[in-house]
Structures are given as structure tokens and as C-alpha cells.
Amino acid sequence: MENEGKVLVIHPEKCTGCRLCEMVCAVRHDGASNPARSRIRVMKWEMEGMYIPVSCQQCQDAPCMNVCPVGAISRNDELDTVEIDQDKCIGCRTCVAVCPFGAMSFNTTDRKVFKCDLCDGDPQCVRFCEVGCLEYIDAGDVSILKNKEAAAKLMIANQKATML
Amino acid sequence: MALKRKIAYINLSTGEIDIKPIPVDIRKKFIGGRGLDAYLLYNHSKKGCDPLGPDNPLIVSGGFLTATCASATARTHIMAKSPLTGLLGSANMGGFFAPEMAWAGFHHLVIKGKAKNPVYIYLHNGEIEIRDAKNIWGKTTTDSQWAIRDELNDQEVKSMVCGPAGENLVRIANVMTGIKNAGGRSGMGCVMGSKNLKAVAARGTMDINIAYPMDALEYNKRFIDQITSAKVNKTQGTLGTPFIWGATNSWGGIRTRNFQYNQCEYADDIEPERIDEICEETMGPYHMSGCFGCQVHCRAQYKIPSGPYKGVYDEGPEYTSQGAFGGEPDCKSAETILVGNHLVDQYGIDNLEAGSLISWAMELYEEGIITNKDTDGLALEFGNDEALLEMVKRIAFREGKVGNALADGGIAASKIFGKNSFDFLIQVKGMSNLHSDERATPALALNIATASRGSDHLRSRPAIDLYHLPVDVLRKIYSNPIPYDGPLSSEHTEYIGKAWQVFWQENCYMAVDCLGICKYHTTFLGATLPNFEDWTKVLYYNTGLEYTPEEIWDVAERCNMLERLFNLREGLTRDDLEKGDMLNHRYFDEPCKRGAPDVIGKFIDKKKFKKMIDEFYEHKGLDKDGVPKPETLKNLGLANEPSKMI
Numbered sequence: 001m002e003n004e005g006k007v008l009v010i011h012p013e014k015c016t017g018c019r020l021c022e023m024v025c026a027v028r029h030d031g032a033s034n035p036a037r038s039r040i041r042v043m044k045w046e047m048e049g050m051y052i053p054v055s056c057q058q059c060q061d062a063p064c065m066n067v068c069p070v071g072a073i074s075r076n077d078e079l080d081t082v083e084i085d086q087d088k089c090i091g092c093r094t095c096v097a098v099c100p101f102g103a104m105s106f107n108t109t110d111r112k113v114f115k116c117d118l119c120d121g122d123p124q125c126v127r128f129c130e131v132g133c134l135e136y137i138d139a140g141d142v143s144i145l146k147n148k149e150a151a152a153k154l155m156i157a158n159q160k161a162t163m164l
Numbered sequence: 165m166a167l168k169r170k171i172a173y174i175n176l177s178t179g180e181i182d183i184k185p186i187p188v189d190i191r192k193k194f195i196g197g198r199g200l201d202a203y204l205l206y207n208h209s210k211k212g213c214d215p216l217g218p219d220n221p222l223i224v225s226g227g228f229l230t231a232t233c234a235s236a237t238a239r240t241h242i243m244a245k246s247p248l249t250g251l252l253g254s255a256n257m258g259g260f261f262a263p264e265m266a267w268a269g270f271h272h273l274v275i276k277g278k279a280k281n282p283v284y285i286y287l288h289n290g291e292i293e294i295r296d297a298k299n300i301w302g303k304t305t306t307d308s309q310w311a312i313r314d315e316l317n318d319q320e321v322k323s324m325v326c327g328p329a330g331e332n333l334v335r336i337a338n339v340m341t342g343i344k345n346a347g348g349r350s351g352m353g354c355v356m357g358s359k360n361l362k363a364v365a366a367r368g369t370m371d372i373n374i375a376y377p378m379d380a381l382e383y384n385k386r387f388i389d390q391i392t393s394a395k396v397n398k399t400q401g402t403l404g405t406p407f408i409w410g411a412t413n414s415w416g417g418i419r420t421r422n423f424q425y426n427q428c429e430y431a432d433d434i435e436p437e438r439i440d441e442i443c444e445e446t447m448g449p450y451h452m453s454g455c456f457g458c459q460v461h462c463r464a465q466y467k468i469p470s471g472p473y474k475g476v477y478d479e480g481p482e483y484t485s486q487g488a489f490g491g492e493p494d495c496k497s498a499e500t501i502l503v504g505n506h507l508v509d510q511y512g513i514d515n516l517e518a519g520s521l522i523s524w525a526m527e528l529y530e531e532g533i534i535t536n537k538d539t540d541g542l543a544l545e546f547g548n549d550e551a552l553l554e555m556v557k558r559i560a561f562r563e564g565k566v567g568n569a570l571a572d573g574g575i576a577a578s579k580i581f582g583k584n585s586f587d588f589l590i591q592v593k594g595m596s597n598l599h600s601d602e603r604a605t606p607a608l609a610l611n612i613a614t615a616s617r618g619s620d621h622l623r624s625r626p627a628i629d630l631y632h633l634p635v636d637v638l639r640k641i642y643s644n645p646i647p648y649d650g651p652l653s654s655e656h657t658e659y660i661g662k663a664w665q666v667f668w669q670e671n672c673y674m675a676v677d678c679l680g681i682c683k684y685h686t687t688f689l690g691a692t693l694p695n696f697e698d699w700t701k702v703l704y705y706n707t708g709l710e711y712t713p714e715e716i717w718d719v720a721e722r723c724n725m726l727e728r729l730f731n732l733r734e735g736l737t738r739d740d741l742e743k744g745d746m747l748n749h750r751y752f753d754e755p756c757k758r759g760a761p762d763v764i765g766k767f768i769d770k771k772k773f774k775k776m777i778d779e780f781y782e783h784k785g786l787d788k789d790g791v792p793k794p795e796t797l798k799n800l801g802l803a804n805e806p807s808k809m810i
Contacts, residue, residue, distance in 0.1 A: 024381060
């Protein structure tokens with residue numbers, strides 16, 4: 001049966017810029033604290049107070065997968081992720097070049113590419129993000145939540161208009 | 165791993181750089197951060213050294229747990245002999261600098277000498293470079309940081325910088341990182357300026373291997389749950405530190421018009437809710453930001469809502485800015501607080517000192533000790549918002565007689581202003597008091613009187629003393645890890661047992677400062693937050709080193725004693741008003757005029773205060789003059805200081 005799959009949803013407006021997600025990601029995957037190893041990175045515009053976490057979108061038509069010359073990147077249907085077979089990977093970094101999000105990284109210590117694997121279904125960044133900037137939810141629910149937010153805004157606007 | 169982080173000795177006069185490991189036995193004895201800095205300062209400075217001379221070592225560090233998988237370990241500590249007090253100088257800030265320094269390979273820097281021309285130090289993956297700062301000198305704190313990034317062509321570089329105030333050798337100049345994080349106290353930015361050191365920049369991609377990664381991760385989760393479930397931190401994460409203002413002002417603990425009153429009346433525009441409203445209006449519903457790895461996120465983002473600075477972005481304003489630009493000068497406008505907060509951030513001055521000293525000058529103006537002639541016609545009156553903000557600028561750039569005098573700190577300025585100006589100066593050891601009024605809270609009064617870096621609320625304040633916790637709850641907290649069966653009292657106006665609470669907090673805060681953890685993550689504002697027992701596990705999972713709670717306590721006691729030894733060497737005496745463990749006479753002579761029924765009319769009873777100091781000294785193993793007894797030094801392993809082990 002085809003799995004609809006959960007996705008990592010980022011609500012950038014909620015991000016406090018603390019970068020705890022980067023730290024726990026690196027510790028979970030590599031046993032080391034080092035943002036250079038993190039699969040998720042918080043981009044900052046400090047003078048505007050704007051912080052935006054960026055990670056792999058597990059694209060349906062994934063450029064990294066399409067471009068890999070040795071077929072090291074494939075789709076994991078169970079988790080609905082795009083994953084790398086490190087044994088096949090030749091470290092050419094073509095995937096790094098084509099990823100529109102910069103979510104494919106190259107580790108200069110291990111000389112390997114790496115990306116988000118959703119921690120095999122229990123993403124630690126989500127677990128540690130107390131403010132709910134990161135969520136791991138069913139792909140189909142994402143738009144419903146957005147519908148609801150938009151509807152709430154409309155309702156408040158309506159109430160205000162009635163009060164006038 | 166954290167144990168691989170190095171110490172670097174950098175001589176700016178000669179350009180020599182010496183990088184060394186930090187031995188495990190040093191970690192066992194001092195842990196790191198502020199504690200190890202105290203050891204380094206005591207060992208690398210000579211008695212009576214000129215705080216602005218090349219021999220004063222500027223020590224910069226991250227805590228032992230900084231950048232490990234432990235919660236809220238973002239603190240950077242800076243230490244040197246203070247140009248403001250002539251005693252211990254020490255400042256601590258959050259942000260992202262210390263972790264970056266750790267990923268760049270370093271935990272401690274000892275910076276000596278003086279560069280011929282403005283320079284900055286660049287730490288990068290185990291390497292250190294001293295670089296020309298001529299294009300950065302003169303810039304504000306934020307512009308300096310962005311200029312360094314542009315020059316190094318790396319937007320991930322984190323820097324700690326001094327602002328124009330530090331360059332101008334203003335003795336209340338701070339060290340800044342990011343937009344708001346400030347190592348404010350005791351003039352550490354001035355020491356940077358004196359060395360022609362504009363900044364220390366760091367960028368690192370080196371691993372900090374975690375000893376037991378999965379255990380560290382799980383324990384961190386537990387830790388965070390404990391911290392974020394505390395009501396005080398939830399409030400903190402919504403309103404930031406201004407939330408303290410509401411309660412404190414309503415019972416009468418905010419000094420107003422310098423020290424004339426203990427409550428700021430009719431101040432709706434500077435209440436935390438109003439400031440939060442402005443943050444929401446200008447930055448939206450999610451306007452809180454956090455330091456590295458911290459889930460308390462107490463720093464609000466705002467844009468100045470009106471006036472000449474309308475639309476300018478900054479962060480904070482914290483509780484201190486409310487007092488410095490609100491209560492103390494009796495200015496009651498949110499805009500003034502937000503602008504004042506922005507100016508000190510940009511110029512690089514301690515907001516607490518600025519607000520406190522200007523309010524003092526306002527009282528002197530009222531008393532006729534300072535006149536229009538001294539102020540170049542500026543009406544330095546309480547409640548004059550424009551004069552307040554103008555004075556911030558004059559201090560930063562040493563303009564005019566009053567601005568230039570205040571730039572040297574309160575005690576030096578009192579000698580210029582003359583008459584009885586010193587009597588009005590609310591300070592301990594040459595450092596201004598926070599805007600809190602401790603006349604109704606003896607425990608807090610003892611804390612500011614005995615704090616090692618001069619009047620200070622972050623060295624030993626038993627803030628939970630205000631919560632009227634039952635004695636058995638207090639005993640549970642204060643008997644761990646060292647048993648205490650002496651008296652305790654739930655009453656905040658009492659003197660009983662307070663000496664022990666202050667002693668306990670002094671060790672608790674030293675321990676977090678050694679670890680690099682923020683004080684909002686321990687027994688400071690919340691009674692249920694982690695301390696000694698919990699830290700043993702965090703240390704073990706992250707570094708693999710085993711400590712018992714008692715050992716951490718011992719380290720804290722040892723490091724506090726080192727700070728005391730430094731102060732004694734530089735002239736600390738018990739009752740000295742300029743360099744002692746003594747409060748301004750107004751604490752004893754002027755009763756509180758406002759506040760709650762149990763606060764109004766209160767003042768510090770001098771006899772009981774002296775008895776409290778006696779008890780405090782006894783807990784610390786000091787004699788009646790505040791000098792450590794020989795057996796105390798022996799027990800703490802400090803009999804042979806300076807021992808020059810590192």
C-alpha cells in the first residue's frame with residue numbers, strides 16, 4: 001500500500017533562532033555537536049529579527065535523485081523520504097549543486113554528502129522545538145491547517161468589521 | 165570533545181600566540197568558564213596592575229559545557245581587572261559567540277599586551293590570526309560585526325566587540341555580541357579599547373564529540389521539559405525579563421528618582437504588558453528570540469514605535485533597561501526606554517551603569533551640586549527624557565564636563581563634582597546598583613554588598629526569597645548538596661538564615677558560570693529548576709568526566725574564594741565605602757516611602773546587617789575582616805596561590 005507519508009513542516013515566523021535543532025540533529029546523527037553536520041540550518045537576517053530554518057523537502061520529483069550519475073539517491077516509500085546510499089555515492093557533489101534549497105550538504109571531514117533522513121520517522125529537531133516552529137505531520141493535513149489559520153484571520157477581521 | 169578545547173595565550177604587543185591543552189586535573193579543580201578565568205586572572209596579573217595598561221590580562225571564555233548537547237550553554241565570560249572598580253572585573257553574556265569559539269577549537273583566551281594599531285583576533289578551526297581593524301574602528305557594535313563578516317567573506321562569523329564607548333576608554337563600556345547580548349558590567353569593553361582590540365571573531369566547524377550522545381540527548385530533553393514547564397520561564401518566554409517589573413514595582417522594590425523612592429508611580433507606559441504590545445505591533449505575534457540552544461527565549465524583538473528613531477530595530481529591552489531609562493530617572497515613556505536601550509547597545513555601554521549614573525547626576529542637579537554650567541545648559545532634571553538620552557551619548561563620547569566625568573564611573577565622578585555628591589551615589593565597590601531597592605529585603609542587600617564584582621544581582625541573589633516559600637521547602641533547596649540545619653525564614657524582610665542563602669546562591673551561580681549555563685536554568689527566579697545533582701549527569705553524558713554534587717560545590721567555593729583573593733590583593737576591606745562589602749548610608753538612614761504595607765517604612769538595620777555579614781564570612785571560612793583563614797585556603801586547595809599551573 002502506498003504510504004501517504006508525513007512531512008516536516010516549517011513555520012518560520014515561530015522560529016526564535018536558537019539553533020537547538022542544528023545541535024540535536026548533529027548529535028543524533030554523528031554523536032557530535034557541530035552545526036556543520038546538521039541537516040537543518042537556521043538562516044538569519046539579524047537586523048530584521050528574521051530566522052528561517054531550511055531543510056530537505058523530500059521532493060516528489062527530487063533534482064538530487066534525478067541528477068545522481070550513479071543512482072545513489074532513491075525514494076524510501078515507507079517514510080516518503082529521499083535517501084542516499086553511502087556505499088554507491090562517489091562524492092561528486094552534483095546533488096549539492098542542483099538542490100534548490102541547499103539542503104544537500106557536503107561534509108568536509110568525512111568527504112561525504114548528507115541530508116535530512118527524518119531520523120527514521122522520529123525527527124529530533126521537531127521533538128526539541130518547544131515553540132512549534134517545526135512539525136512532523138501528514139502531508140495532506142498541511143493545507144487544512146493553513147485553511148484553518150486563514151479562516152481564523154478572516155473571522156477576526158469580520159468581527160472587527162461588525163464592531164465598527 | 166569538550167576536553168579537547170584549548171586555551172590560547174595571545175600577546176598583542178609582540179604578536180606571540182601560544183596554544184595549549186587544558187589538563188583534566190584543571191577541569192576537575194576549576195571546571196571552566198568564569199571559575200577557571202578567576203584562576204587565570206589571579207595567576208596572570210600582578211598586584212596593583214594598571215587596568216588600562218598592557219599587563220592587565222583580558223580573559224575570554226566559554227563554559228565547560230558550551231556547545232555540547234546541554235541546554236542553554238551559550239554564555240561567554242569576560243574577565244580582567246576592572247577599570248571601573250580597580251577590583252575584579254567580570255562580565256557574562258549570552259548569544260552565539262561562545263559556542264562558535266568552541267567549534268573554532270577554543271574555550272579560554274588570555275589576551276595580554278597592547279596592539280600598536282587597532283586589531284581584531286580571528287579564531288578559526290584551531291588557528292588564530294591577529295588582523296588589522298582600521299576599517300572597523302569607530303563603528304557601532306552591530307556595524308563592526310557585519311563589517312568583520314564582510315571582510316572575512318563569511319556570514320556565519322560571530323564576534324564579540326567593543327563599541328565607540330570602549331574605544332573612547334569609557335570605564336562603563338561593555339562587550340557586545342549580536343544585537344543585544346551584552347557583557348555589561350565592570351567595563352570589559354574599556355579593557356578591550358585600552359588594548360586596541362576592537363573584536364574577537366570566531367568561526368568553527370570542528371566537532372565537539374559527545375561522550376554518550378544518546379544519553380546526553382535524552383537527558384537534555386528532560387532538562388528542557390523541566391525548564392520550560394516552570395511557570396516563571398513560560399512568562400519569561402512571553403514577556404522577557406520585563407515581567408519582573410510588574411510584581412517588583414507593585415510591592416515597592418524599584419528605586420525611583422535615583423534613590424528617593426522605592427516605587428515608580430503612574431507608569432502604565434513602561435509596564436511589561438505595554439512593552440509587549442509594542443513588540444507585537446511592530447514585530448508580530450511571534451517576537452521572542454533565544455540564545456544558542458535555549459528554549460526560554462527571553463529576548464523580545466521590537467522596532468521603535470515613534471519619534472526620531474521610529475522604525476529602528478533592536479532587541480530587549482530587558483528589566484534593567486526599564487529601570488535604567490524608566491524608574492531611576494523617573495521617565496515614564498516606553499519610547500524612551502526603547503531608544504535608551506538601542507543607544508547603549510549601539511555605543512556599547514552598560515545600560516545599568518548608564519541609567520544609574522545619569523539618575524544620580526539628576527539628583528545632584530536637583531540638589532544644586534551640578535549646575536547648568538556643568539551641563540552646558542542641559543536641564544538634567546528627573547523626568548526629562550531628552551536630557552537622559554542626550555547624556556547617554558555624552559558618556560559614550562566623553563562630551564562635556566558631566567559626560568566625561570560619568571564616563572569614568574561614579575566614584576571618580578564624585579571627586580570631580582565634589583561636595584557631598586558621593587553620599588547620593590548608589591554603588592558598592594565602585595559599581596552602580598541595579599534599579600532594585602533592597603531596603604526591605606535584607607537577603608538581597610547582603611547579596612549586593614558582598615558580590616565579588618561590585619554591586620550585582622547575578623552573583624548571589626536569593627531571588628526566591630521573595631516568594632515566601634515554606635521553611636521546609638527552603639530547607640530542601642538550601643540543604644543540597646551540603647547539609648544545613650541552621651535557621652531559615654520565609655519572610656523576606658527578615659535577617660534570619662539569609663547569610664546561608666546568599667552563600668548557597670553564590671556557589672550555585674559560580675557553578676553555572678563555570679559550566680556556561682544561563683542563570684534562568686537554575687535556582688534563580690524559579691525554585692524548581694536544575695542544580696548541583698542534575699549537573700553531575702549533564703557533565704558525565706557530555707564530557708565523560710565524573711563529578712559528585714559535592715565536588716561541583718567545592719569547585720564553586722574554590723573559585724569564589726579565588727575572586728575574593730583577587731579583590732583582597734587589590735585592596736578590598738570590609739567596611740570601606742569605595743572598596744568594601746558595604747552599602748551606601750541611605751540603605752540604613754532613609755526608610756522606604758512607598759510600597760506594600762510590609763515594605764513601607766523599612767530600612768536596613770545596620771547592626772543586624774553587620775551580624776549577617778559576620779555569618780556570611782563564617783560560612784565562607786573568612787575571619788571578621790573578610791580575609792580567608794589559613795585552614796580555609798588549605799581545605800580549598802588554594803594554600804599556594806598563585807600556583808601557575810596553567
